[in-house]
Amino acid sequence: MSKRAMPQPIVFVTGNAKKLEEVKQILASGAEELPFEVTSQKVDLPELQGASCEEIAVEKCRLAALEVKGPVMCEDTSLCYHALKGLPGPYIKWFLQSLGHDDLNKLLAGYEDKSAYAQRGCLFTLCAGPGKEVRVFDGRTEGKIVEARGPTDFGWDPVFEPSESGGQTFAEMSKEAKNAISHRGRALQLLRTWLVNHAETFAQEAA
Numbered sequence: 033m034s035k036r037a038m039p040q041p042i043v044f045v046t047g048n049a050k051k052l053e054e055v056k057q058i059l060a061s062g063a064e065e066l067p068f069e070v071t072s073q074k075v076d077l078p079e080l081q082g083a084s085c086e087e088i089a090v091e092k093c094r095l096a097a098l099e100v101k102g103p104v105m106c107e108d109t110s111l112c113y114h115a116l117k118g119l120p121g122p123y124i125k126w127f128l129q130s131l132g133h134d135d136l137n138k139l140l141a142g143y144e145d146k147s148a149y150a151q152r153g154c155l156f157t158l159c160a161g162p163g164k165e166v167r168v169f170d171g172r173t174e175g176k177i178v179e180a181r182g183p184t185d186f187g188w189d190p191v192f193e194p195s196e197s198g199g200q201t202f203a204e205m206s207k208e209a210k211n212a213i214s215h216r217g218r219a220l221q222l223l224r225t226w227l228v229n230h231a232e233t234f235a236q237e238a239a
């Protein structure tokens with residue numbers, strides 16, 4: 033499919049290089065090609081505290097559209113422990129940064145239930161420009177928290193063992209295998225399908 037005319041490409045705004053790498057891989061694979069060009073910009077946007085995952089994601093995307101002055105997409109990943117009623121959730125980044133894998137896992141030491149989900153795991157947000165509607169796409173992967181296994185170059189990948197992976201942690205899986213079942217892969221497929229089906233609407237909103 034040929035790319036549609038848009039005043040500007042959709043800018044994926046993130047401060048996280050590993051996310052960007054996966055998003056590029058996911059967009060390059062799959063049956064349907066995105067009808068728009070996607071570029072990226074490295075901005076570490078402020079994130080609301082004390083709000084729901086969805087509120088955090090929507091507000092961040094709204095700010096990104098103001099910053100870029102055009103069409104943007106953003107993404108927010110939460111890691112939620114069932115035993116902790118969904119925490120750390122959107123705050124996983126700060127927990128992981130301060131504690132590291134071993135101490136992070138100790139949070140679950142007193143609980144039988146080690147299950148977790150990359151909840152509403154990943155919220156992709158899409159917005160055609162400043163002040164325009166923010167649309168949310170939700171991808172979720174269930175799994176459990178285990179002792180760290182595999183490469184440690186991306187967040188909590190080593191301690192998350194998806195239920196569907198045959199016993200491998202995200203970190204132990206190939207990129208293709210992870211993307212096929214990950215919160216990010218699922219949310220991004222929904223975003224892709226929406227854009228394919230609403231290309232005209234989105235281009236008009238962005239104009």
Ligand SMILES: O=c1nc[nH]c2c1ncn2[C@H]1C[C@H](O)[C@@H](COP(=O)(O)OP(=O)(O)OP(=O)(O)O)O1
Nearest residue numbers: 046047048076077107108109124125186187188189
């Ligand atoms: O697939 C993943 N596998 C393992 N770890 C992951 C994954 N995806 C995000 N992560 C980590 C990064 C950050 O520590 C936290 C999410 O926080 P989150 O705000 O979404 O990411 P971020 O601040 O690094 O990038 P951004 O500039 O796009 O907000 O979980």
Ligand SMILES: [Mg+2]
Nearest residue numbers: 047077079125
């Ligand atoms: Mg962030």
